[in-house]
Amino acid sequence: MRLGRLWNSLATPKNIPKVFSVILAIALMAGFVVPLTYDVNQLYLKPAPQAQVDDKDPFAPYNRGGSVLEEPATYISQYPQFAEKAGFITSYLSPIAIGVSQTTLYFGTSILSSPGGVIDEILYYSRGFDTILESSIMLMATIIASWVALHFTMRRKEEE
């Protein structure tokens, strides 16, 4: 009979987030015993931690050097044949981004910059499709939130 009770509690929507978080917690705990492996030949490199921060670089930790259309930035592509012009637009900044980067030293790490922010599109030329998807996720979330707010689906008393 215990099993029946378990199935019943699984059929209650209210309990599901709890069940999910318990399963997730167990899986994450198991992560502590998994032997760590790290491949040193990473595609998407970052400089040593704090190295750019110590240099008082406003784009830390995302500064990849280079200048627009003149000199390619430090760049590794998975498929160089599909990204011939890789690195040439990496250092491009929009006027807003230039303005913000001149006001603060923490431009690279602020929420304004990423993800989907003013610096994000310059991060990885070869991963542009991801940027489109990220922004569309945010766009959908905004559309849903504004629709719900405008139409008051939460106004419950009327419905009763």
Next chain:
Amino acid sequence: MDLTTLGGQLLGIIPLGDIVLYVTTFNLFMSVAALVFTVLIAMSRTEKQVEAQFGTLNDREKKVSKDEFKIRRFLSIICGIATAGAMITGDLFNFTLFVTLIGIVNIGIVSAVKEVDVLDSAFQYGIIAMLATLPLFGGAALILGTTGTLSMLEIVNIPTTAMMLFGSILLFIGVAGESGVAPFFATKAEMFRTAGSPFLVIIHLSSLLVIVRAIEILLIINKPF
């Protein structure tokens, strides 16, 4: 085990920089099925539910208002396109983004409904979808750290380590949470108790196809055979 053993003939690739979408017979079929279904949904109208009322001879009709219809149709189309994209993507992080997009749009399709029970379970589903982003992106990040790449065309040639197995388990928990498969189905099952059938069916179809694709990806990463 390579891509062609799993998906049949490799028909071609769609290169978008590092993100390479690849088309095999199996993936193409699933992707086209999702798109065809999306077109059908975009053209169709919603069902109407009629409920008998207790104590009187009247019926209560549950209609979908025009505003509600429009937003749900729009979100359903996005959901269908995202599903079709998730089927043919050859990049792990790209796949997780498609799954997240499907998850958030699923909440949106249901949140337009003005029924308290349905909104309650949509809220619970939203909590799971939020929690699921941690293992989903965490799993992809672990696999990136272990292999140094996100492209499935490369991962398929890299021998599996324990860390990759762990990463793919996390990825699966994330996909299970986002798509609401068993044992987390209760929230989604409750969400369907509302009018507006064709839009609700795309929620079903997207989670079904995503889970099939996720299993294929797990096989690509772990290479059990």
